Amino acid sequence: MTATTMKRSTKRSHKTVKGQNLPRLNFTSRSCHNNIRIYQNWKKLPYSSFILPLCFLFLITSCNNKIESKEEQLPTGIQPWSENPSYWEYQGKPVLLLGASDNDNLFQLAHLKSHLDSLALVGGNYIRNTMSDRDETDEKAFYKNEKGKYDLEQWNPKYWQRFENLLQLAKERDIIVQIEIWDRFDHAREQWQTDPYNPKNNVNYTYEQASLDSLYPDHPGQNKQPFFFTPPILQDNKVLLKYQEAFVEKLLSISLQYNNVLYCLDNETSGVEEWASYWATFLRDKSGDTNINMTEMWDHWDLTSAEHKRTLDHPEKYDFIDISQNSHKIEEENWNNAQYVFAYITERPRPVNSVKIYGSDAHQPWLSRGISTKHAVSTFIRNILGGFASSRFHRPPHGLGLSNWSIQSIKTMRKIEEKVKLWDLKPMMENLSNREENEAFLSGKSGESYLLYFPEGGEVKLDLSSYPQQFELNWISLEEANWGKSILLDGGDKRSIAPPVDNGSLALIQVK
Template sequence: VADEPDRIQIYTQNLRYWQYKGQPVLLLGGSKTDHIFLAEGLKEHLDEIATVGANFVRNTMSQREGVDLKPHKRLPGGKFDLDQWNDDYWKRFANCLQWCHERDIIIQIEVWDRFDFSREHWEISPWRPQNNVTYSGQETGFASAYPIHPWRDRQPFFHTIPGMERYNGAKSDLIRKHQEQFVERMLAESLEYPNVLYCMNNETSTDPRWGQHWMKFIRKRAAQKGVTVYCTDMFDDVWKPKQSTKLRLAFDDPKMYPYLDVSQVNSRTFNEDQWNNIFWIGQQREKHPRPLNHTKIYSDGQFSFGTGTPIDGVERFWRNLIAGSASVRFHRPPAGIGLNDTAKSCIRAARKAESRIPLWEVRTAMNLLSNRETDEAYLAARPGEKYLLYFTDGGSVALDLTRHSRTFDLRWIDVSSGKWGQTAALTGGSKVTIAAPGKAGWVATILQR
């Protein structure tokens, strides 16, 4: 078990960011899949991720793969035994943890994904009574099919905690027994590593008591191991944050939710509307400052739930950074750009920006911009010292340097290529017009000379 100071934890000098191995760290990511531990060619893909400057991956504990990649052992007759494990599944998980650790990649685990337990995925699930030798439908109350979209929360799998709406006494307790065995098996591998964050669910619409049970369970096991871990949940309705009672619950309970995964803010809304949502979330967390994580930024496919295009994804990536987010990761295809060339350039550009202006040293400062069109530009700054200015698609704005009569050095970064651009000197003492070198995304890093 790694020493406590080296583990991923909240940065002591700025509670909105993470630190790892005692140093502040900005988490950037993109990958070809979410259940990354089951990916073929994983070691090479992790090398590819690290080479572009990314250090953050999402890992759903997937139960949706083919019958040979389930967590439980499949018996010769074709059915599963929920009291035995599939060694291949868990060996892949152990390898992923080790290889991420070797590359200083932070891995955010999602313990449960509602999509794994409904529709076509339920048909081949080890948890479906017809597919295992461990229990029956009568013993658990499980139906043979759950054809409705899982956001409707009809699956009793997610109601096994006493007090929940569909909690069903001994039947739910039997399911939870095997759920706890699964989580125990996961923790037997993951608690050994310092580079792991825990998120209970993928975009859950279930009663928060479900996720809270698993956060308490994981923290208790971690404490028995002598380590501290960070757990949270991801709520589906964060795309409309002002109306989300679950997000409000998380805002008001920093002990239960020491960081917030707000990935769903990256769906359904675009342009300045998306900015308004993430900026509002950033304002609300100031009562109890903590990291905002985006383990998925929708960025392709133009699906009906608002994934948008690659351009939308890049813009969301940068707006989230300017708004003070601690992690940003492009969602996998087809609803995201994963780690394609656009994503790689964007990540390289962000690392260049960070090399001149660490994000934990600046705060959102939109009040310093004028002559700005809607969604044209976004600013984070430490006034008088450093300014990080992002243009979505070229343009020009006025930056207020009235109170700072000194010289500043500007260096451009081309978001599309991830390369450095032109340099210039700015003279303070007034509002200075700054024009991007061209169309598409550009970042200006401005430092006091």
């Protein structure tokens, strides 16, 4: 394994001529005046005779950029949509993020390219990537010497190349990557025994110096690992924090070169608020002038808990919200808890993501709680009707990954998107009557479009009494992802609607 020396800077190195650093002209983020200043400095250099003509050409180009249209100067990276901050925009256009993938730390996947190709082929544009290295075939972030010890002062290039490959491949396919920097499962129980941060595995510090123990046998949700208490306001563990900071800086030195990245500090953390606040500030500071979008993912399944207020109450700190843990709740409670979040942030709307949707018939321990394949598909559809900016099926066996049901679900929503944009619709459950719990869910735009979801069978009434026009109803089955025959529906009254199948279908009802 070849090592690279650890660097504490997020800046890209400049090319050198005769031992002198050349400043880099920037035609997107820096001003024309700044490029003029660079040009003037270059004139003083000994090699100016051959480089000045080229420099002058670049200068004219950069100045001409200043008079381009406003549209051409708009940021093109992933960011809350300027017209509706509850959703994302990318490349200057609003996007609904839908995904399914087969691994948490996707950058370590051997067949990454083909996996991303498959996702893009069915309409997926959203993946999750933890920076984890706990699986047997994973590369670690740090150099390992001939004695089997890690050196936290040196990087393992293979790990970081895999990371950059993921970002580049995703970028080429217009796929958004939601990164999770820290994962508590990497640093507890059996995973701690192979962790580079474990003092027995590295050459950089002892247990005493780093205030660490040889065993952390409890579930990481107990939050007993000092690894997550290093900031000054907590245990002020300078020995360990030094290497944590260097890791994050190295990550940013790569990720800041890509504009298809969202940042999540932790995977389903039960950590204290000060830990998250420290890293939120650190990322913001180290990102400099580069705009990043960041959140924290709390572990509590109940979205009304005080734990989630740490994100909900702080839009100045967290640019979006991830409530993946809500998918541990089933049926009506799953819907109601998510709607609680949307109501809570009404005055300061932000994108609400779900980078993990749990549920698979293959994971037996959760079936008794109803966290099944059917639950995963239902949650995916409810999320979208409910106003989520993103939804992604979790990896197997805890989720469906990129499998038949997840593929059909994504394809179904993309076909619906061809007829109506989901961000134009709002939940309107009050327009349904004769409805039993979890029987049907409705989103729409009054008098124009309605999207009605039946997880199973049933029959409900849709209130069209204020709109005497004629409507066209189209059914689409989740199992087949194909449109059925259209039906004409008279407005001016409450109309009974029943699905043609009992295993999941949607009705798109639009005014003629």
